[in-house]
Amino acid sequence: MAPRAAWRRRLTRADEKASPYAYISPFFILFGVVGLFPLGYTAWVSLHKWSLIGGQGAFVGLKNYTDVLGQPYFWNALKNTVSIFLLSSVPQIIIALLIAAALDSNLRARTFWRMGVLLPYVLAPVAVALIFSDLFGDKFGLVNHLLGLVGIDPVQWHKEVLPSHVAIATMVNFRWIGYNALIFLAAMQAVPRDYYEAALIDGAGRVRTFISITIPQLRATIIFVIVTSTIGGLQIFDEPRMYDQYGLGGADRQWQTLTLYLYQLGWTQKNFGRAAAVAWMLFLIIVIFAIINFLLTRRIASKGSR
Amino acid sequence: MSRTTRSGDRFGRRASARSVALATIAVGALALTACSSSSGDTSGSTQAGATSASGPVTLTLATFNQFGYEDLIPAFEKAHPNIKVTHKKAATSNEARDNFFTRLSAGSGMADVEAVEVDWLPEMLQYSDKFNDLNSPDVAGRWLDWKAKAATDANGALIGYGTDSGPEAICYRSDLFKAAGLPSDRESVAKLFGNTWDSYFAAGKQFSAKSKVPFFDSIGATYQGMVNQLEAAYENPKDDSITATENPDVKKVYDAVIKAGITDGLSAKLQQWGDDWTASFQKDGFATMLCPGWMVGVIEGNAKGVKGWDVANTFPGGGGNWGGSYLTVPKQSAHPKEAQELAAWLTAPEQQIAAFKKVGAFPSQKAALDSPDLLSFKVASFNNAPTGQIFADRAKAVTLSPYKGTHYFAINDAMQQALTRVEQGSSPQESWDKWVNDVKALG
CATH class of the missing domain: 3.40.190.10 (Periplasmic binding protein-like II)
Incomplete structure (x- = not known):
């Protein structure tokens, strides 16, 4: 009897220990196939001369990387990517927080407003980009027309660097603010109401409660949103690609982002080796940015909560 | 407060693992798209021997924009009871180009007859060994010289039959x-x-x-x-x-x-x-x-x-x-003989004039340029300009087929x-x- 009971006990213990891993394994198997393998394969491609059609060529070591790093367009694309990322992510998160706070208060027809902020997210990014690039036309665009009404000279949206970044960031913000606001709203509703009541009794105003209670309580969510928008922001593609009819990021590469540059290398120049090298560098850049952002926000927010 | 902070920390750690995972997935997806177009170089020629006279053959025809072939295909099927044609249309030439090169590099998935625009013809001519030589006495001299010359590779193989042109x-x-x-x-x-x-x-x-x-x-x-x-x-x-x-x-x-x-x-x-x-x-x-x-x-x-x-x-x-297209027959096709027949039939002057009247694609065939049907064509909104006559004259004025490598x-x-x-x-x-x-x- 005794050994059998021991066997059963061991089985139970093994079940407890191993089963959770078995349950989550489908994700990791799938991830291995569609995530990890391509990642490794891209690294392999990046070490070779490799043409879109012709396929694998000679092994060249890190030459693709040094080639790309030696191209001014790579650095230009990196600069543009960071600039568009900052112009989109920073206002996006701040505005989303404010909208969430507004939606969290007592509103009439609450569901209507909440659905309303999500609407832009439902639209296809390409459709948004088509409409916005029409609005931001240099000569006959609506935005310049409106600026003209208040006496401002037309802005060269497709010619100058910063205006083009602002226009593209506007599309990104239009699409993502509502989505992020809803995530913030969900987190805000989980904040225990006692805190607010206590603060009210202590005589704190609206702004004070927002800064001292809401924001610290939302820390985890804010970190999540910042990290995901970092990843999305650094990979921005649809909007700059659709911003003019050529899709290469402007005649002087004013708004060519890293993904556009990658696309141009891979599909216009058919140089897969270099494109794969850019893909890997983009990956590393995103990881670095995500870690920096994560550490920064954790720092700032935990200071606030203590 | 301490409990909430701890749980916050836990979430924070999870978020960090997640961020890395997400970043990996995201870049992985990018890499995946990069790779899907480069896997191998094998052509689907293994099936090429399967052609036989018995049993009906189904051909696919891939075009883009407006070729004006909708009414012509039933007529072709009527004349060739053994052949069924499935027509796939891409919205734009760019979309067709992406499809074309992706499937060409993948080694499978191309249609039996693929339309190619003159803008990306030079690119595809680099891979002319992946297409059937369509030279045949039946079609010799059918096209304006520059039109046929542009689709001829260095070895003299005619890779595409001209459809329309843009004089x-x-x-x-x-x-x-x-x-x-x-x-x-x-x-x-x-x-x-x-x-x-x-x-x-x-x-x-x-x-x-x-x-x-x-x-x-x-x-x-x-x-x-x-x-x-x-x-x-x-x-x-x-x-x-x-x-x-x-x-x-x-x-x-x-x-x-x-x-x-x-x-x-x-x-x-x-x-x-x-x-x-x-x-x-x-x-x-x-x-x-x-x-x-x-x-x-x-x-x-x-x-x-x-x-x-x-x-x-x-x-x-x-x-x-400026512009104009060709019909090609990739070596991937399982029925190259029937596919060539379809391409030859569609690009014959009579059919191309029918397409011109339907969608305005200007013919590149010599015989079509003298057709009274074409020469009498006028556009009302252009002050009744006789565009048929004008562009026929313009087509004859083209002498050069510039080299595009x-x-x-x-x-x-x-x-x-x-x-x-x-x-x-x-x-x-x-x-x-x-x-x-x-x-x-x-x-």
Whole structure:
């Protein structure tokens, strides 16, 4: 009897220990196939001369990387990517927080407003980009027309660097603010109401409660949103690609982002080796940015909560 | 408070693991798309032997935009009871190009008959060994010489059967010409434009002295018309080496178009197909443009309600062609014989004239150019211009099939950007230098 009971006990213990891993394994198997393998394969491609059609060529070591790093367009694309990322992510998160706070208060027809902020997210990014690039036309665009009404000279949206970044960031913000606001709203509703009541009794105003209670309580969510928008922001593609009819990021590469540059290398120049090298560098850049952002926000927010 | 903080920490750690996972997935997805188009080089030729006379054969035909084949396919099926045709249509030529090259590199998935646009024909000619040679006594001499020559590879294999073409004339606004006190009927305007670029630009100066409207739409588009008249603009036809930056003719064209468009102020500084360009048709944006046959339809669409467009039967510097397509039969096809039959039938003059009447795709077949059906064709919204006759004349004026090699697409793209930079205020020399660097980076 005794050994059998021991066997059963061991089985139970093994079940407890191993089963959770078995349950989550489908994700990791799938991830291995569609995530990890391509990642490794891209690294392999990046070490070779490799043409879109012709396929694998000679092994060249890190030459693709040094080639790309030696191209001014790579650095230009990196600069543009960071600039568009900052112009989109920073206002996006701040505005989303404010909208969430507004939606969290007592509103009439609450569901209507909440659905309303999500609407832009439902639209296809390409459709948004088509409409916005029409609005931001240099000569006959609506935005310049409106600026003209208040006496401002037309802005060269497709010619100058910063205006083009602002226009593209506007599309990104239009699409993502509502989505992020809803995530913030969900987190805000989980904040225990006692805190607010206590603060009210202590005589704190609206702004004070927002800064001292809401924001610290939302820390985890804010970190999540910042990290995901970092990843999305650094990979921005649809909007700059659709911003003019050529899709290469402007005649002087004013708004060519890293993904556009990658696309141009891979599909216009058919140089897969270099494109794969850019893909890997983009990956590393995103990881670095995500870690920096994560550490920064954790720092700032935990200071606030203590 | 301490409990919440701890749980916050836990979430924070999870978020960090997640961030890395998400980043990995995201880049992985990017890498995946990068790889899906490069896997291997095997062709689907293993099935090629499966063709047999017995049993019905199903062919797929892949086209884009408007080829005008909808009514023709049932007729073909009727004449060939053994063959069924499935027609797949992509919305744009770019979409078709992406599909085409992705499936070509994947080694499977191509249609039995694939339509190819002349813009990416040079790219696909590099891989001409992946396509069937369609030379056959039945079709010898069917097309205008330059049309067939462009689809013939270095070994003399005919890779594609020509469908339509884009012989160029000049479209102009007769009302704006009249307002400027210039002749406005199409014969006199053709004389005014003359048949050299100098005379065309001189007419522009005459026009702009009396009108505030810019003379032509874009230096990029005008450059394209000029550079297409160079026999080998960017690459050496013998070994495909890049000669673009040292070719004095390219520099000459570059300087000439900038002098006319920027220094003399003839250009509206628009980029073709851009939103501003499209909108400018409604706002008297410019008075003339280089105009292949199919552009008439584009202008009609963009300039709805604007009266005064007309076509002058001339083109500076000889003839010019912009656009047009071919039908090819990839070696991936399991039924190359039947596929070739379909391609030959569709590109016969009778069928191509039917397509022209339906969607305006101008035929590239010699016999079609003399057909009374074609020659009597007129466009009401263009002041009843006899476009059939005009573009048939223009097609016969094309003599040259410019050499376009491996890097043509990328070099020409960079050149278009260089010209756009000049229109946006860069100095011509600075922009040229940048172009030279771009071309060097291709190697």
